[in-house]
Amino acid sequence: MRDRIIDLVFPPQCGGCGRKGAGVCESCLPPGVTIARRLRGLRVRALAPYTVCVRRAIHALKDGRRDVAVALGERLADHLAPGTIVVPVPTTQARRRLRGFDGVVAIASHAAARADASVLEALQCTSAGHQRGKSRAQRLASVGRFTCSEVVAGCEVVLLDDVCTTGTTFQDCAAALRAAGARVEEALAIALVG
Ligand SMILES: [Zn+2]
Numbered sequence: 001m002r003d004r005i006i007d008l009v010f011p012p013q014c015g016g017c018g019r020k021g022a023g024v025c026e027s028c029l030p031p032g033v034t035i036a037r038r039l040r041g042l043r044v045r046a047l048a049p050y051t052v053c054v055r056r057a058i059h060a061l062k063d064g065r066r067d068v069a070v071a072l073g074e075r076l077a078d079h080l081a082p083g084t085i086v087v088p089v090p091t092t093q094a095r096r097r098l099r100g101f102d103g104v105v106a107i108a109s110h111a112a113a114r115a116d117a118s119v120l121e122a123l124q125c126t127s128a129g130h131q132r133g134k135s136r137a138q139r140l141a142s143v144g145r146f147t148c149s150e151v152v153a154g155c156e157v158v159l160l161d162d163v164c165t166t167g168t169t170f171q172d173c174a175a176a177l178r179a180a181g182a183r184v185e186e187a188l189a190i191a192l193v194g
Pocket residue numbers: 014015016017018019024025026027028029053
């Protein structure tokens with residue numbers, strides 16, 4: 001009932017373009033589109049290029065829009081085989097506390113539930129420094145930012161993040177997981193930049 005009243009006062013809107021309707025509409029995130037990039041030792045697949053609408057949808061997710069997390073999770077589920085172990089790329093604890101919500105973990109949970117896969121929050125940020133505002137050169141220089149805290153030896157896992165820019169974050173995450181004995185060959189993102 002409360003949700004219905006909220007819907008009447010604030011009709012649900014696409015997180016990308018603001019059109020009526022919850023989640024993310026099909027013109028912002030066309031179905032069936034996947035783009036791929038080969039990084040050293042890692043195959044990255046994404047649902048879309050980083051368009052203005054996709055960027056807005058990801059900001060809406062980071063602002064705590066759970067309907068956007070559900071919509072993105074449903075779309076990602078098509079790319080997860082049953083039994084896959086999904087490891088979300090972590091945000092720093094401070095940012096997570098600030099928002100009370102981790103968008104990437106939320107997407108992972110919805111996708112895994114739909115695809116009969118599972119989520120393992122195996123990684124933490126080693127330092128408090130995060131990527132926003134850093135130049136491309138600074139990003140490429142940063143390594144060893146992640147720590148693996150779970151027993152993953154012998155497991156094959158798939159990384160998940162919202163946006164893949166240079167791929168350095170995925171590679172650093174993969175390095176931490178591999179050091180702990182996991183096999184990592186694939187990473188998924190909502191959007192791929194460039
Ligand atoms: Zn839209």
